[in-house]
């Protein structure tokens with residue numbers, strides 16, 4: 299019985315990394331819809347049909363749980379997926395709540411980085427309105443980070459130039475927290491931390507998502523004869539994509555090793 303971890307592309311690998319830390323003995327299938335990445339610049343209807351086609355290709359009687367490791371896909375289809383399947387379906391949403399809690403103590407603003415589609419959706423607006431602090435929250439789509447991540451470019455001059463172009467104009471004395479509301483953006487933690495003044499905290503929802511997975515499937519105790527495994531699958535025609543997924547996971551693992559705030 300496997301846990302399916304799903305994203306439009308490489309971003310969900312950052313959530314898989316967290317899952318492997320907490321639940322190392324499980325059988326994982328990581329599915330990337332690389333034939334249709336990026337989702338964030340498509341319409342809701344296009345993304346919905348991409349998600350359903352991906353599910354057709356991945357979900358079997360052997361599926362134990364589904365982790366939608368994509369904020370955009372969660373905002374479009376999590377309700378439908380929960381209705382459709384009898385096993386646990388866990389999604390991701392921008393971690394605005396902890397960011398706002400932090401900002402109440404520092405008095406600083408929150409900047410939510412996510413895809414254009416996530417930021418347009420009612421689910422995001424409901425989340426912000428529920429917190430009753432919308433005056434303190436700004437948002438910004440960063441599609442260029444999805445492109446760079448898909449090219450496995452996580453640091454260096456192109457990343458720096460894009461951060462300058464998109465984030466260079468902010469008065470960071472006013473901001474205390476950035477929410478990484480797209481799983482692809484987590485690859486840029488190191489680049490963002492170097493770009494931003496040290497008081498700006500980066501927050502994402504991976505830990506919460508994996509905690510929920512753990513609650514729903516059990517504790518993750520070692521099972522005899524079951525050392526855990528990862529199978530990489532994808533929808534696109536790039537035969538090199540499984541290697542890219544492996545590389546992205548290894549890179550992220552190395553990048554986060556020794557970091558306490560991941």
Ligand code: DGL
Pocket residue numbers: 305306307309310335336337338339367368369370371413416444479480481482
């Ligand atoms: N990784 C996805 C997310 O968390 C979306 C990236 C994309 O395909 O645009 O929102």
